[in-house]
Amino acid sequence: MVVRPERLQKGDQVGIIAPAGPIIHMEKLRAAIPFFEELGLQPVFGKHVQETNGYLAGTDQQRLEDLHEMFANPDIKAIFCARGGYGTGRIASDIDYELIKKHPKIFWGYSDITYLHTAIRQRTNLVTFHGPMLTSDIAKEDFDQLSASRFSQLFQAESFTYTEEIAPLGVISPGEATGELVGGNLSLLVSTLGTSFEMNTAGKLLLLEDIGEEPYKVDGMLNQLKIAGKLENVAGVVLGDFANAESTLDASFTLQEVFQNYFQSLNRPVLAGFKIGHCFPHIAVPLGVSARLCSTDKTLTIEAGVC
Template sequence: MRIRPSRLQKGDTIGIIAPSSPPNLESLQRSLAFLEQLGLNVKMGKHVENVHGYLAGTDDERLEDLQEMLADPNIKGIICAGGGYGAGRYADRIDFQLMAEQPKILWGYSDITFLHTTIGQFANVVTFHGPMLASDVGKDTFHDLSARMFNQLFEPIELHYTEAISPLTTLSGGNAQGELVGGNLSLLVSALGSKYEIDTRGKLLLIEDVDEEPYKVDSMLNQLRLAGKLQDAAGIVVGDFARAEPKKRKTTLTLGEVLEHYLGDLGKPVVSGFKIGHCEPHFAVPLGVEARLDGDAKTLTILPGVQ
């Protein structure tokens, strides 16, 4: 059982970091009003505005911002400005003991999947897969439901996902219970073969991605299959695969056909269509807590992420 971080209180201070690519600074600035509405104070990472090619500063700078927020006892949670690429470049240098000794909220998705997996497995702390500040909160498209998902940080809320939120498709029926783990499919695959690869044994595996053609999703799911990650999982939660249309090929399998090929006959519950990922609304979920997937009723129930 992973350690759940303490819930937020109004007046708490949140650290903001850019652990991957440079965020849109105008959008980031607009997002701060939302945090203010939640009753939170903000401490900006020293290097959030830095740009180093496609990275938000050098590896040392981005790591420094993360470590400083983890070490600061006045910081009760860390919310990522955006994703992109780069968190995996310093994953082997994170001081996981800092998080283990002072468990605190870490919130983000996409490239932040690398941090979710490593912190979950090496610090044994629950983290949160949810919309980010510059990428989502600061945009006009930010959805009411996405905003309400932040409430789970202020009180222990059991989450229930049904077709009242979005249409769901059962690829394989049955029931399964286990820790919810995973995130962005590309990032999960990029860690295979390293000490940071995801452990899916007896767990519910969440996958989502963006801008990946069906043949690329096919390749990545095949890699997870060959690594035993699909078979090891107790069940699979298929999140949003935004803009997964073919671009290079006139003849193609559909995304649905690819998902059915790899996930349809695993003999465990698999449900697709969850609005979890690069989408609006974005249903934010804690990772590392017990969850139950009912493939027949098409429901996902997730225990609270904070204490």
């Protein structure tokens, strides 16, 4: 059964953690705090959010401790990840999922956080949120109003329909389908294969996005999903933003050609161009809720993520 976290109220305390890469410049993290204060929220930093351990924000135990403490603390009503980078897969096996079941709450992030979205959803049925993070997005000068507006979904149970009013969409395979919206960063989803956190895609609407991956690398990852059987039974595919994907090879397929190769004959709806991922605007969406993808009117309609 889908578990929706409770909506936020003005005055709520929200936790800020760094479960992946380190916060190199704390001023960037602090620059994002006024955004939350304008929403009427009170940000609370995790105990180890300023730690640096190589390319990680502290040791595995420190990052795990902050995650657990934020879920356990009844005064914290939501948890926002400061940034992605690398490292969440290292702590997934040690997370106390029973703790999360007992204290379900809003959990928000993207990119490397995809590993936690997948692990938490498949172990607890909790709806989580794929959306902009503090140092990666909110603190930047070009963080836009449309991206900011999607935080409203945390304060009220509202469905959302993505249309071409946001950005043009391309139909790679026509059709209409309804299924649970899952996924996130392609490279992170591939990294779950062969583990106890392997992503279940059967009957799902699969969201894929990535950054800095050339067409041949995207080809390789999609091929791995294909031969692992992860594309056979999907209800449909939602292709988000693939930033910085230009090829450095002398001869190459375009990213569009790669997508067509894998999805054109899928006989399920596949639409590309969603501004979801490492981009602005960055449209935040709940994962684990029912959604409808339609190629006729080029829409993605998503149920509310909170109760």
